[in-house]
Amino acid sequence: MRFSNPMELKNCLTNYVVKNGYNLYYEKNDSQRLLVRCSKDSKNPSCPFRLWASWMSSERSFQIKSLVDDHNCSRIFKLGSIVTYKWIGKHFKNKLLKNPKMSIRKMKAKVSTKFNLIFSVTQCRNARRYALDEIKGSLIEHYGKVWSYDEEIMRTNPGSTVKIDVNAMPDSTTYFSKMYVCFKSVKDGWIATCKRVIGVGGCFLKGIYRGQLLAAMGRDANHHIFPIAWVVVAVENKETWKWFLNLLLSDIKMRISHGLTLISDQHKGLVQAIKERVSVVEHRQCARHIYANFKKRFKCEQYRKFFGQLLLVLLNQNLRAFFEVDKACDAYENGISKSFNSIIDLARKRPLLTMLEEIRIYAMERIFWGVIYSGVQKYEVRIGNDGYAMDLTNNTCGCRSWQVSSIPCVHVVAAISYLNRNAEDYVIPWFHTTMFLICYNHTINPLNGSSMWPEAPYMKPLPPQKRRLPGRPTLKRKMDQSERESKGKTRHTISKVGAVNRCTICRERGHNSSTCPTIPADVASTSRPKNKKPKKCKKEKAPHVEPVQVDDPHPITDALVDDPVNDVSAQPVATRQRIRKYSERITKIGLRRKVLKKEGSTDHHPMVLE
Numbered sequence: 001m002r003f004s005n006p007m008e009l010k011n012c013l014t015n016y017v018v019k020n021g022y023n024l025y026y027e028k029n030d031s032q033r034l035l036v037r038c039s040k041d042s043k044n045p046s047c048p049f050r051l052w053a054s055w056m057s058s059e060r061s062f063q064i065k066s067l068v069d070d071h072n073c074s075r076i077f078k079l080g081s082i083v084t085y086k087w088i089g090k091h092f093k094n095k096l097l098k099n100p101k102m103s104i105r106k107m108k109a110k111v112s113t114k115f116n117l118i119f120s121v122t123q124c125r126n127a128r129r130y131a132l133d134e135i136k137g138s139l140i141e142h143y144g145k146v147w148s149y150d151e152e153i154m155r156t157n158p159g160s161t162v163k164i165d166v167n168a169m170p171d172s173t174t175y176f177s178k179m180y181v182c183f184k185s186v187k188d189g190w191i192a193t194c195k196r197v198i199g200v201g202g203c204f205l206k207g208i209y210r211g212q213l214l215a216a217m218g219r220d221a222n223h224h225i226f227p228i229a230w231v232v233v234a235v236e237n238k239e240t241w242k243w244f245l246n247l248l249l250s251d252i253k254m255r256i257s258h259g260l261t262l263i264s265d266q267h268k269g270l271v272q273a274i275k276e277r278v279s280v281v282e283h284r285q286c287a288r289h290i291y292a293n294f295k296k297r298f299k300c301e302q303y304r305k306f307f308g309q310l311l312l313v314l315l316n317q318n319l320r321a322f323f324e325v326d327k328a329c330d331a332y333e334n335g336i337s338k339s340f341n342s343i344i345d346l347a348r349k350r351p352l353l354t355m356l357e358e359i360r361i362y363a364m365e366r367i368f369w370g371v372i373y374s375g376v377q378k379y380e381v382r383i384g385n386d387g388y389a390m391d392l393t394n395n396t397c398g399c400r401s402w403q404v405s406s407i408p409c410v411h412v413v414a415a416i417s418y419l420n421r422n423a424e425d426y427v428i429p430w431f432h433t434t435m436f437l438i439c440y441n442h443t444i445n446p447l448n449g450s451s452m453w454p455e456a457p458y459m460k461p462l463p464p465q466k467r468r469l470p471g472r473p474t475l476k477r478k479m480d481q482s483e484r485e486s487k488g489k490t491r492h493t494i495s496k497v498g499a500v501n502r503c504t505i506c507r508e509r510g511h512n513s514s515t516c517p518t519i520p521a522d523v524a525s526t527s528r529p530k531n532k533k534p535k536k537c538k539k540e541k542a543p544h545v546e547p548v549q550v551d552d553p554h555p556i557t558d559a560l561v562d563d564p565v566n567d568v569s570a571q572p573v574a575t576r577q578r579i580r581k582y583s584e585r586i587t588k589i590g591l592r593r594k595v596l597k598k599e600g601s602t603d604h605h606p607m608v609l610e
Helices: 006-020 085-091 093-098 104-115 121-136 139-143 146-156 184-193 238-251 270-277 287-297 301-315 335-343 352-369 401-405 410-418 433-439 481-486 521-525 558-562 582-596
Strands: 024-029 033-038 050-055 062-068 161-168 174-182 197-204 212-219 225-233 261-264 282-285
Touching (some): 085 121, 093 121, 139 352, 146 161, 146 174, 146 352, 161 238, 174 238, 184 433, 197 335, 212 238, 212 335, 261 270, 270 282
Parallel strands (some): 261 282
Antiparallel strands (some): 024 033, 050 062, 174 225
């Protein structure tokens, strides 16, 4: 048999092994020859199977020269390296194309069932990555298609807005920076029917190239999520938020921003960007994040009690007095942004264009499935002796709930029922079913596959430069203390920011033991460095030496003793004591422990223990 290269022969051998369960291995494997045998390191090493192949000298083909196709070994279910992850990825590519969200564990079970073999999780993980790369191309080719994706959106959905920003290097290479997408049908639907309330938020991306997805969410007539625009940025800061807000306000025809309400979390740079770009807008900050930030700043339990007392005081006031009217929304939390982040949780792990396509498909499916009946009917009984004045002609009530939410409150319903009228007649058109249907009357046109996208006359950008954040990389966001407590996690940590050090020697504040002023400078210099353990020296036995008797050539005589030169004063001579090294102190401590444990005595060592 002839093959164009050795790789084709190896693929055929892998198919042969998987079908029959033979333990083949490559005894010789290079670019010129291939020798295959069976049953390496098995209970039956004498299997006669042998295959020899090499290049033909007369033509450019790789041919099997000799083959002994006999086996006396038994079938096995765990093959060696002859079955590679690339082979698994090629045979499982079509299923991953239909279901790219398939988990590795599920893929391992399907592969093992299909081929009746045992595969490892690592093989399946590499095979899945290889198959997805084969489907979507490498990341360099993937990011090189962003301009073509822009052209395809503008071709199929005229009037949409797509902005791509790249960073140009001195060597003429470009790196992807950020990308903004807003479809014409979505912004037309929001302008025509939706309330002038937008929730803005962001979430982290979990792919190879990290970044953040910023999105603007509206509310339809049934208070459902209505995605308006989204942008992918490398870093969330004031500049990226201003760039996003400028494009968003331009698309929704509200560059002056009068009559617009923004609801947001306290993201990095968002508050400053709103003050600089849209200072006249009504900005409502999410109450849940205000409470979370309060708990971060004041962690003691007594402060939480004060926060609760503060809320009780505020409840006695009319909080809606600070809300602008005619917005048809009395929300003070940004739940729609959090819901959108939860919906695209799996998409955030995909490459850039794959993630954007999943968001686009989600918006298309919402428009198709969102045509459902919705009626606004609220009937409650008034409790209490408080009275509120209302004007049915001007649509006002003393509690201001009707002016803020544009939905008749319980007090208005009581008055309307007394007049035998229909309360639905007093609801503004934004909540009518016709407006709800018109909101989804605009459609997002489908796109062709990436192979049919038009070529853009721009330089293909490279993937964004990797930016490693300090610390251990994480995929999950950091939960607040209240969330950890709700999930049963009671571990608490105390921040050391602002804490004053206390010296363990003099017990004074403001310094530690290494900088204590009571220790002389020469003694402090011999101390052990901080956070460094002493090195353990290897114990070596001294060589045994036999005692030797040596005669003194100059014995001491009486004349020498009486010599006045050798007369030494009985007064002690002042000598400078040597500073003990750190290693000597460690040795002393170890000997003291041995003495206390009765493992030795002071006579065994010349050092005197105090």
